[in-house]
Amino acid sequence: MSKVLVILETAGGQLRPHSLPGITCAAEIARATGKPLHLLVLGAQPGEAAQAVAAAGYGAAAVHTLAAPELEPFTAEAWGDAIVHAARTLDASVIGGTASSTLRDALPRAAAILDAPLVSEVVKVKSGDTFVRPISAGRALQDQKVNSGTFFFTARGTEFEHAHPTGAVPVQALAAAAVSTRGAQVKGVQKTESSRPQLTEAKVIVSGGRGMREGANFKILEQLTDLLGGALGASRAATDAGMVPADLQVGQTGKIVAPELYFAVAISGAIQHLAGMKGSKTIVAINKDAEAPIFQVADYGLVAKWEEAVPQLVELIKARKGAA
């Protein structure tokens, strides 16, 4: 019987949390199609991570593993091969996962090899073959229908709940497959070291824009961020100007985020930025320009200079914390 197969990402023997919304989206597709949900862990030695996933179960029938040394570090080439092999071996007809930079790289490659369509950045499952996805920087929502027995999907992480543990399920190892990096070599990842939560996981995000003028000025935003246990973000204008690293960019071409609380400080609110954060629950905008478009999406707008407003806000929060 054909299956819905979710490709998971793991690190240090554990599931990476950003994979969980992809499982939820897949579970909805499984319900809509009546197909069972299966999970796949890839890696050089995927056993330990697979056991951790299987202990939680997440509503799946089984967790599968595919082991090959070429699967670490990640390359789209080797992962593409592995995903194709697993899909064929398991008779999976719906294959997907969270729209991370990893799966956005590997899944289209695998889909092309299997000559199957891929629906990217799904935000809602309408039926077993029709999905809602944002287009044009989130200004429109498109219903896309697939006309194919086999198809792929990526799920936008901010639009689906994290899958919940349901109880232990079995782990099954797939037979070895020929996977190849096609000569590609990964030399390493220059990570932005931070003790703060990941942007895509944070409950609070404080973002700064062009109006911050220079990187040193982000210090005050970092204070606010850390007081609230949040993550630091930025608009494209700020990352392009080199004020903060590029991976802090929130927007159509950066990270898509939806925290409980989003501060947009000295950000005018270009469509491309709004596309990355307008799913946030509460949006606060602080900008000295009363006409800035950011105020159109903000729940609370304060027309003020950040130089005055942010330090004041920091003091008020500190005072409250001290009193509590």
Next chain:
Amino acid sequence: MKILVCVKRIPDPDESLKFTGGGLDYSASKWVPNAFDEYAIETALRLAEVVGGAQRLAEVIVLGIGPENQRQQLTQFLAMGADRGIIVDADPDKLDTATVSKLIAAVFKKEACDLLIAGKLSQDNEGGQVPQRVAGLLDVPQASFAATLEWDQAGKALTVGREVDDGVEVKRVPLPAVVSVDLRIVLPKSVKNGSTPATHAYQEGPRLASLKGITMAKRKPVAVLKPSDLGVAAGAGEQVTGVAAPPARKAGQKVKTVEELFDKLTKEAKVI
């Protein structure tokens, strides 16, 4: 070395969208090149040219899929400095993503290219899958979301800085290969070809066409192919069955002071 760059025209992303019952009306839209495709051409040109010398290290071919009137869009890329153009004459609205990818892969093979450079996504449909699909079809390595690129001419390979969720991944891919480019590939020192001095700083962003470039573009060859010439049949793996405006956020409120803001956040929204 032959570099293929695929480009797409899109309705001007700065115009507001016109919703019709279940669709979008682009009939009055101004059509502009997808910004990421302009970055792709800029990347190809930086690889191909030697700043301070007359030598060209690569031929840059620009490929558009669309009706014959798309020629104008190609002209702009030819005026920027691409050497020649290819149009696959087809209605892009009637082609699914898989078919578009097959057409690009077929042109890549027909021209015996060494490198495909493409934008990482189109700003209108935001599928973000064509370059990766082409790499899969061609069975060559891929470097998606490139922010930096260094060409090792002797080693016939590219070292690519890829923007991934955790930071920047450095990946070396042997040619032939497929690269999709991200925003920061057009920063002044993002692309190094091993011949232009490594210290050279380009002007940020895709270059503007010069007057001479515009004149020369008219004389550059543009071949027109049919999908059938490439042995690709149109598929319909996916179709759009509706388009709607997203729900609007309810109007917010302006607060006058930081104290008032703090008060609202703690007592009304209860988020801090």
